[in-house]
Amino acid sequence: MSYQRQALFCWVGSTLSSPTVVHKIAILAVFEGIPLIAGLLISLVGYVIAIRNITGFAQMYLAGVGIQIYKLLWYPLVLAIIFLPSLVNNVLGFFVKDTPIQLKVLHLILTHSIGFANALVYGLQRPKPSAKPKQECEISMAEARSRSHSDISDEEHTGRRNNSITEDLIRAGTLTSAPNDLL
Amino acid sequence: MSVSAESEEKILYWCNVVATLLSFLGSLWMTILCLKTPSPKSVALKLILAIALSDLVYTIPNVISMYGDGNGLMCNIEGFLRELTAMLTIFFSTATAILCYKDSAFNAKFVQEVFYKKAVKISLFLALLLAVM
Numbered sequence: 001m002s003y004q005r006q007a008l009f010c011w012v013g014s015t016l017s018s019p020t021v022v023h024k025i026a027i028l029a030v031f032e033g034i035p036l037i038a039g040l041l042i043s044l045v046g047y048v049i050a051i052r053n054i055t056g057f058a059q060m061y062l063a064g065v066g067i068q069i070y071k072l073l074w075y076p077l078v079l080a081i082i083f084l085p086s087l088v089n090n091v092l093g094f095f096v097k098d099t100p101i102q103l104k105v106l107h108l109i110l111t112h113s114i115g116f117a118n119a120l121v122y123g124l125q126r127p128k129p130s131a132k133p134k135q136e137c138e139i140s141m142a143e144a145r146s147r148s149h150s151d152i153s154d155e156e157h158t159g160r161r162n163n164s165i166t167e168d169l170i171r172a173g174t175l176t177s178a179p180n181d182l183l
Numbered sequence: 184m185s186v187s188a189e190s191e192e193k194i195l196y197w198c199n200v201v202a203t204l205l206s207f208l209g210s211l212w213m214t215i216l217c218l219k220t221p222s223p224k225s226v227a228l229k230l231i232l233a234i235a236l237s238d239l240v241y242t243i244p245n246v247i248s249m250y251g252d253g254n255g256l257m258c259n260i261e262g263f264l265r266e267l268t269a270m271l272t273i274f275f276s277t278a279t280a281i282l283c284y285k286d287s288a289f290n291a292k293f294v295q296e297v298f299y300k301k302a303v304k305i306s307l308f309l310a311l312l313l314a315v316m
Binding site for chain 1: 191194195198199201202203205206207208209210211212213216231234235238239241242244245247248254257258259261262263265266269270272273274276277280281283284286309313316
């Protein structure tokens, strides 16, 4: 094996003068297919379990603060969108002399714009500067002005405390690593 | 749609230029954003920074493929960098997924920093191995 000019760019190719299809498939599998498919499968399984864990933990809280945990699935989805056309184009290239131009364009644009696709996902994951905390703060201040501490019922106290605990747990646990809380 | 070989080459060249430019700008923006985040940086943020850096380096082989003759040393450098960075992106994305899964399980024995160091070492080793092979 060596790096040599392929249809679109330099990549791994066989040094044999007339490599068989099996040999070409083996190269593609080792250098692109297996790492990609294994990565996708691990990511998907991981995210499904993570989403189950998080939803089971604090569905109401997550809904309340507007965190959409299903956005996490975008990561493996981006990997799939970026690399699968390239895999299809490469596999098809073993059987036909010239793959369709549309597939070549898709292959080239997607694999070469991986940084843009990732930036798009991470950009969308970033929490927008929300007006919500400010509003809450303003309401709290207004409330504080209008009524004394003793006016707040025990039930309300308990509710607030529970919310705070949930928030602390989530911050200490899952969401420290969730992209919504990162950037 | 049937196009001549010459116009096909032109189309692919311009696709490469546009995609590479977008990729460069996107990964640069991500890198700056991650670096600007005040310390201490979370492990997931470090993994995203690693993805951004590998995406940034991935634009180098794209530029080489525009100007290189497709033979010799430049082709080897292009192929090596392409394989290395593509694999690193896949491995780091997978590591981010594993981190989310592990962290959501609230396992007290799970230490994010240890996981991060292991993930980076294993990813680099595997990607280098594939690129050198």
